[in-house]
Amino acid sequence: MVNEAMRQVWAETAPSWVEHEQVFDRVGSAAADAILAVAGIGPGDSVLDVGCGTGALLAAAIDAGASATGVDISAAMTEAAAARVPAADVLFADAQTEDLASLSTAPFDRVVSRHGVMFFDDPVGAFANIRRACSDGARLAFVCWRTLAENPTFTLGAPVLMARMPELPPMPPPGAPGPMSLAEPERVRGVLGDSGWADVTVEPLDYEFVYGAEGDDGVDERVTMLLGTPMGQAMASTLEPALGPDGWAALLDELRAEVRKHVVDGHVRHPAACWLVTASSGSRA
Numbered sequence: 386m387v388n389e390a391m392r393q394v395w396a397e398t399a400p401s402w403v404e405h406e407q408v409f410d411r412v413g414s415a416a417a418d419a420i421l422a423v424a425g426i427g428p429g430d431s432v433l434d435v436g437c438g439t440g441a442l443l444a445a446a447i448d449a450g451a452s453a454t455g456v457d458i459s460a461a462m463t464e465a466a467a468a469r470v471p472a473a474d475v476l477f478a479d480a481q482t483e484d485l486a487s488l489s490t491a492p493f494d495r496v497v498s499r500h501g502v503m504f505f506d507d508p509v510g511a512f513a514n515i516r517r518a519c520s521d522g523a524r525l526a527f528v529c530w531r532t533l534a535e536n537p538t539f540t541l542g543a544p545v546l547m548a549r550m551p552e553l554p555p556m557p558p559p560g561a562p563g564p565m566s567l568a569e570p571e572r573v574r575g576v577l578g579d580s581g582w583a584d585v586t587v588e589p590l591d592y593e594f595v596y597g598a599e600g601d602d603g604v605d606e607r608v609t610m611l612l613g614t615p616m617g618q619a620m621a622s623t624l625e626p627a628l629g630p631d632g633w634a635a636l637l638d639e640l641r642a643e644v645r646k647h648v649v650d651g652h653v654r655h656p657a658a659c660w661l662v663t664a665s666s667g668s669r670a
Protein backbone atom coordinates (compact mmCIF):
# COMPACT_ATOMS: atom_id res chain seq x y z
CA MET A 386 0.00 0.00 0.00
CA VAL A 387 1.15 3.57 -0.73
CA ASN A 388 3.05 5.17 2.18
CA GLU A 389 2.78 1.95 4.18
CA ALA A 390 6.19 2.27 5.86
CA MET A 391 5.51 5.81 7.11
CA ARG A 392 1.95 4.87 8.09
CA GLN A 393 3.47 2.16 10.31
CA VAL A 394 6.06 4.55 11.75
CA TRP A 395 3.37 7.05 12.72
CA ALA A 396 1.04 4.38 14.08
CA GLU A 397 3.82 3.38 16.47
CA THR A 398 5.07 6.89 17.28
CA ALA A 399 1.84 8.89 17.51
CA PRO A 400 0.70 7.71 20.97
CA SER A 401 3.90 9.06 22.53
CA TRP A 402 3.58 12.26 20.48
CA VAL A 403 -0.01 12.75 21.67
CA GLU A 404 1.00 12.10 25.28
CA HIS A 405 3.72 14.75 25.04
CA GLU A 406 1.82 17.16 22.79
CA GLN A 407 2.66 20.16 25.00
CA VAL A 408 6.39 19.45 24.75
CA PHE A 409 6.29 19.11 20.95
CA ASP A 410 4.24 22.30 20.69
CA ARG A 411 6.59 24.22 22.97
CA VAL A 412 9.80 23.22 21.20
CA GLY A 413 8.12 23.71 17.80
CA SER A 414 6.43 27.03 18.55
CA ALA A 415 9.00 29.07 16.60
CA ALA A 416 8.30 26.95 13.50
CA ALA A 417 4.55 27.46 13.92
CA ASP A 418 5.04 31.22 14.33
CA ALA A 419 7.17 31.36 11.18
CA ILE A 420 4.56 29.47 9.13
CA LEU A 421 1.74 31.68 10.39
CA ALA A 422 3.74 34.84 9.68
CA VAL A 423 4.08 33.97 5.98
CA ALA A 424 0.76 32.16 5.47
CA GLY A 425 -1.25 35.33 6.06
CA ILE A 426 -4.37 33.51 7.26
CA GLY A 427 -7.37 35.81 7.66
CA PRO A 428 -11.09 35.66 8.41
CA GLY A 429 -13.03 33.68 5.82
CA ASP A 430 -10.01 31.72 4.50
CA SER A 431 -10.31 27.97 4.17
CA VAL A 432 -7.10 26.45 5.52
CA LEU A 433 -5.73 22.94 5.01
CA ASP A 434 -3.11 21.62 7.49
CA VAL A 435 -1.23 18.65 5.98
CA GLY A 436 0.01 16.13 8.55
CA CYS A 437 -1.83 18.15 11.18
CA GLY A 438 -0.72 16.00 14.13
CA THR A 439 -2.50 17.11 17.27
CA GLY A 440 -3.72 20.34 15.66
CA ALA A 441 -1.53 23.28 16.76
CA LEU A 442 -1.89 25.03 13.38
CA LEU A 443 -5.60 24.17 13.19
CA ALA A 444 -6.13 26.00 16.47
CA ALA A 445 -4.20 29.01 15.16
CA ALA A 446 -6.23 29.08 11.92
CA ILE A 447 -9.51 29.01 13.85
CA ASP A 448 -8.20 31.79 16.13
CA ALA A 449 -7.47 33.85 13.00
CA GLY A 450 -11.13 33.57 11.96
CA ALA A 451 -10.55 31.00 9.20
CA SER A 452 -12.15 27.61 8.72
CA ALA A 453 -9.66 24.78 9.18
CA THR A 454 -9.30 21.26 7.83
CA GLY A 455 -6.62 18.88 9.06
CA VAL A 456 -5.52 15.70 7.33
CA ASP A 457 -3.28 13.13 8.97
CA ILE A 458 -2.34 9.51 8.30
CA SER A 459 -2.42 8.65 12.03
CA ALA A 460 -5.68 7.85 13.80
CA ALA A 461 -4.25 8.78 17.21
CA MET A 462 -3.16 12.18 15.91
CA THR A 463 -6.51 12.95 14.25
CA GLU A 464 -8.44 11.93 17.37
CA ALA A 465 -6.29 14.25 19.47
CA ALA A 466 -6.63 17.12 16.95
CA ALA A 467 -10.41 16.75 16.76
CA ALA A 468 -10.68 16.81 20.54
CA ARG A 469 -8.36 19.82 20.83
CA VAL A 470 -9.94 21.88 18.01
CA PRO A 471 -13.63 20.95 17.79
CA ALA A 472 -14.28 23.77 15.29
CA ALA A 473 -11.92 22.17 12.74
CA ASP A 474 -12.71 19.36 10.29
CA VAL A 475 -10.18 16.62 10.89
CA LEU A 476 -9.70 13.80 8.42
CA PHE A 477 -7.90 10.51 9.06
CA ALA A 478 -6.44 9.98 5.58
CA ASP A 479 -3.34 9.99 3.42
CA ALA A 480 -2.79 13.47 1.98
CA GLN A 481 -1.08 11.90 -1.05
CA THR A 482 -4.00 9.75 -2.17
CA GLU A 483 -7.14 11.19 -0.58
CA ASP A 484 -9.29 13.17 -3.01
CA LEU A 485 -8.89 16.42 -1.07
CA ALA A 486 -10.56 18.43 -3.86
CA SER A 487 -13.85 16.67 -3.16
CA LEU A 488 -13.98 17.76 0.51
CA SER A 489 -16.81 20.13 1.38
CA THR A 490 -14.22 22.58 2.82
CA ALA A 491 -12.29 22.76 -0.51
CA PRO A 492 -11.08 24.71 -2.35
CA PHE A 493 -8.43 25.79 0.15
CA ASP A 494 -6.98 29.32 0.18
CA ARG A 495 -4.09 28.46 2.47
CA VAL A 496 -2.17 25.20 2.92
CA VAL A 497 0.12 24.94 5.95
CA SER A 498 2.26 22.23 7.48
CA ARG A 499 4.75 22.02 10.32
CA HIS A 500 6.99 19.08 9.51
CA GLY A 501 4.11 17.09 7.97
CA VAL A 502 5.04 16.91 4.26
CA MET A 503 8.30 14.90 4.19
CA PHE A 504 6.80 11.41 4.40
CA PHE A 505 5.33 10.84 0.94
CA ASP A 506 6.34 7.90 -1.32
CA ASP A 507 5.44 10.11 -4.27
CA PRO A 508 6.03 13.74 -3.25
CA VAL A 509 5.20 15.14 -6.70
CA GLY A 510 1.91 13.21 -6.74
CA ALA A 511 1.13 14.34 -3.18
CA PHE A 512 1.81 18.03 -3.76
CA ALA A 513 -0.14 17.88 -7.06
CA ASN A 514 -3.06 16.30 -5.19
CA ILE A 515 -2.92 19.06 -2.57
CA ARG A 516 -2.74 21.76 -5.26
CA ARG A 517 -5.81 20.33 -7.04
CA ALA A 518 -7.75 21.04 -3.84
CA CYS A 519 -6.74 24.73 -3.78
CA SER A 520 -8.30 27.91 -5.09
CA ASP A 521 -6.40 29.94 -7.71
CA GLY A 522 -3.59 31.88 -6.05
CA ALA A 523 -3.76 29.82 -2.84
CA ARG A 524 -0.67 30.14 -0.64
CA LEU A 525 1.37 27.16 0.58
CA ALA A 526 3.58 27.62 3.67
CA PHE A 527 5.45 24.81 5.37
CA VAL A 528 8.51 24.05 7.46
CA CYS A 529 10.70 21.00 6.87
CA TRP A 530 14.06 19.90 8.29
CA ARG A 531 17.45 20.65 6.81
CA THR A 532 20.18 18.00 7.18
CA LEU A 533 20.61 15.50 10.00
CA ALA A 534 24.03 16.98 10.81
CA GLU A 535 22.40 20.37 11.50
CA ASN A 536 19.61 18.96 13.68
CA PRO A 537 20.64 17.49 17.05
CA THR A 538 16.98 16.82 17.83
CA PHE A 539 17.49 13.50 16.01
CA THR A 540 20.79 12.64 17.68
CA LEU A 541 21.38 14.36 21.05
CA GLY A 542 21.91 11.50 23.53
CA ALA A 543 21.35 8.79 20.91
CA PRO A 544 25.00 7.55 20.82
CA VAL A 545 24.63 6.36 24.44
CA LEU A 546 21.95 3.93 23.26
CA MET A 547 23.58 3.19 19.91
CA ALA A 548 26.79 2.06 21.61
CA ARG A 549 24.85 -0.81 23.23
CA MET A 550 22.96 -1.91 20.14
CA PRO A 551 24.06 -5.23 18.65
CA GLU A 552 23.38 -3.84 15.20
CA LEU A 553 22.17 -0.49 13.87
CA PRO A 554 19.49 -0.12 11.18
CA PRO A 555 20.83 1.09 7.82
CA MET A 556 20.56 4.83 7.11
CA PRO A 557 17.79 5.59 4.60
CA PRO A 558 19.08 6.73 1.19
CA PRO A 559 18.97 10.52 0.57
CA GLY A 560 15.48 11.68 -0.37
CA ALA A 561 13.72 8.57 1.00
CA PRO A 562 10.41 9.32 2.78
CA GLY A 563 11.23 10.53 6.27
CA PRO A 564 12.10 13.70 8.20
CA MET A 565 15.07 14.64 5.99
CA SER A 566 13.53 13.89 2.58
CA LEU A 567 13.29 17.61 1.71
CA ALA A 568 16.61 18.61 3.24
CA GLU A 569 18.02 19.65 -0.15
CA PRO A 570 16.50 22.96 -1.32
CA GLU A 571 16.87 21.98 -4.98
CA ARG A 572 14.71 18.93 -4.28
CA VAL A 573 12.06 21.12 -2.64
CA ARG A 574 12.02 23.41 -5.68
CA GLY A 575 11.96 20.43 -8.07
CA VAL A 576 9.10 18.66 -6.29
CA LEU A 577 6.98 21.79 -6.02
CA GLY A 578 7.72 22.90 -9.59
CA ASP A 579 6.92 19.44 -11.00
CA SER A 580 3.62 19.38 -9.09
CA GLY A 581 2.50 22.73 -10.52
CA TRP A 582 3.28 25.11 -7.66
CA ALA A 583 4.63 28.55 -8.64
CA ASP A 584 6.65 31.34 -7.01
CA VAL A 585 8.51 28.90 -4.76
CA THR A 586 10.71 30.38 -2.01
CA VAL A 587 12.96 28.31 0.26
CA GLU A 588 14.48 30.27 3.14
CA PRO A 589 16.51 29.03 6.12
CA LEU A 590 14.70 29.07 9.44
CA ASP A 591 16.99 28.71 12.46
CA TYR A 592 15.77 28.61 16.00
CA GLU A 593 16.50 26.88 19.28
CA PHE A 594 14.87 23.92 20.98
CA VAL A 595 14.61 24.74 24.68
CA TYR A 596 13.55 21.84 26.89
CA GLY A 597 11.88 22.11 30.28
CA ALA A 598 9.31 24.49 31.60
CA GLU A 599 10.17 27.15 34.21
CA GLY A 600 12.32 25.63 36.99
CA ASP A 601 12.99 22.38 35.10
CA ASP A 602 16.30 21.78 33.29
CA GLY A 603 14.53 19.69 30.62
CA VAL A 604 16.85 16.66 30.93
CA ASP A 605 13.98 14.22 31.48
CA GLU A 606 11.96 15.91 28.76
CA ARG A 607 14.78 15.45 26.26
CA VAL A 608 15.20 11.80 27.26
CA THR A 609 11.46 11.22 26.86
CA MET A 610 11.49 12.91 23.47
CA LEU A 611 14.44 10.83 22.25
CA LEU A 612 12.82 7.60 23.42
CA GLY A 613 9.59 8.62 21.66
CA THR A 614 11.21 8.94 18.22
CA PRO A 615 11.03 5.92 15.87
CA MET A 616 14.77 5.31 16.37
CA GLY A 617 14.51 5.75 20.15
CA GLN A 618 11.55 3.39 20.36
CA ALA A 619 13.34 0.78 18.27
CA MET A 620 16.47 0.94 20.44
CA ALA A 621 14.47 0.85 23.71
CA SER A 622 12.52 -2.18 22.54
CA THR A 623 15.81 -4.03 21.89
CA LEU A 624 17.79 -2.81 24.90
CA GLU A 625 15.23 -2.79 27.72
CA PRO A 626 14.51 -6.55 27.61
CA ALA A 627 18.16 -7.38 26.88
CA LEU A 628 19.52 -5.36 29.85
CA GLY A 629 16.77 -6.15 32.35
CA PRO A 630 15.30 -3.56 34.78
CA ASP A 631 18.55 -2.66 36.58
CA GLY A 632 20.66 -2.50 33.45
CA TRP A 633 18.04 -0.41 31.65
CA ALA A 634 17.78 1.98 34.65
CA ALA A 635 21.59 2.34 34.66
CA LEU A 636 21.60 3.07 30.93
CA LEU A 637 18.93 5.75 31.41
CA ASP A 638 21.11 7.34 34.11
CA GLU A 639 23.99 7.37 31.62
CA LEU A 640 21.71 8.93 29.03
CA ARG A 641 20.56 11.64 31.47
CA ALA A 642 24.21 12.42 32.35
CA GLU A 643 25.03 12.83 28.66
CA VAL A 644 21.99 15.06 28.04
CA ARG A 645 22.81 17.13 31.15
CA LYS A 646 26.04 18.23 29.42
CA HIS A 647 23.83 20.29 27.10
CA VAL A 648 22.23 22.39 29.85
CA VAL A 649 22.93 26.07 29.15
CA ASP A 650 21.34 28.85 31.21
CA GLY A 651 19.24 26.34 33.13
CA HIS A 652 17.82 24.33 30.22
CA VAL A 653 18.86 21.67 27.72
CA ARG A 654 19.10 23.46 24.39
CA HIS A 655 20.16 22.72 20.85
CA PRO A 656 19.80 24.41 17.46
CA ALA A 657 17.06 23.55 14.98
CA ALA A 658 17.72 24.07 11.27
CA CYS A 659 14.75 24.13 8.90
CA TRP A 660 13.56 25.43 5.57
CA LEU A 661 10.60 27.78 5.52
CA VAL A 662 8.97 27.13 2.17
CA THR A 663 6.27 29.15 0.43
CA ALA A 664 4.57 28.75 -2.95
CA SER A 665 1.44 29.75 -4.84
CA SER A 666 -1.03 27.41 -6.51
CA GLY A 667 -1.03 29.88 -9.41
CA SER A 668 -3.89 29.77 -11.89
CA ARG A 669 -5.23 26.26 -12.38
CA ALA A 670 -7.38 27.10 -15.45
Ligand SMILES: C[S@@+](CC[C@H](N)C(=O)[O-])C[C@H]1O[C@@H](n2cnc3c(N)ncnc32)[C@H](O)[C@@H]1O
Pocket residue numbers: 388391395409413435436437438439440441456457458459462478479480481498499500501502504505
Ligand atom coordinates in the same frame (compact mmCIF):
# COMPACT_ATOMS: atom_id res chain seq x y z
C1 LIG B 1 6.41 15.43 12.63
S1 LIG B 1 4.70 15.16 12.79
C2 LIG B 1 4.11 16.83 12.81
C3 LIG B 1 2.71 16.95 13.36
C4 LIG B 1 2.17 18.38 13.40
N1 LIG B 1 2.18 18.99 12.10
C5 LIG B 1 2.92 19.22 14.40
O1 LIG B 1 3.72 20.05 14.00
O2 LIG B 1 2.73 19.02 15.59
C6 LIG B 1 4.31 14.60 11.14
C7 LIG B 1 2.86 14.28 10.92
O3 LIG B 1 2.64 13.98 9.53
C8 LIG B 1 1.71 12.92 9.45
N2 LIG B 1 1.82 12.26 8.13
C9 LIG B 1 2.86 11.51 7.67
N3 LIG B 1 2.60 11.07 6.43
C10 LIG B 1 1.38 11.55 6.08
C11 LIG B 1 0.56 11.43 4.92
N4 LIG B 1 0.95 10.71 3.85
N5 LIG B 1 -0.65 12.05 4.92
C12 LIG B 1 -1.07 12.76 6.00
N6 LIG B 1 -0.33 12.90 7.13
C13 LIG B 1 0.88 12.31 7.17
C14 LIG B 1 2.07 12.03 10.64
O4 LIG B 1 1.06 11.13 11.00
C15 LIG B 1 2.37 13.08 11.72
O5 LIG B 1 1.23 13.41 12.46
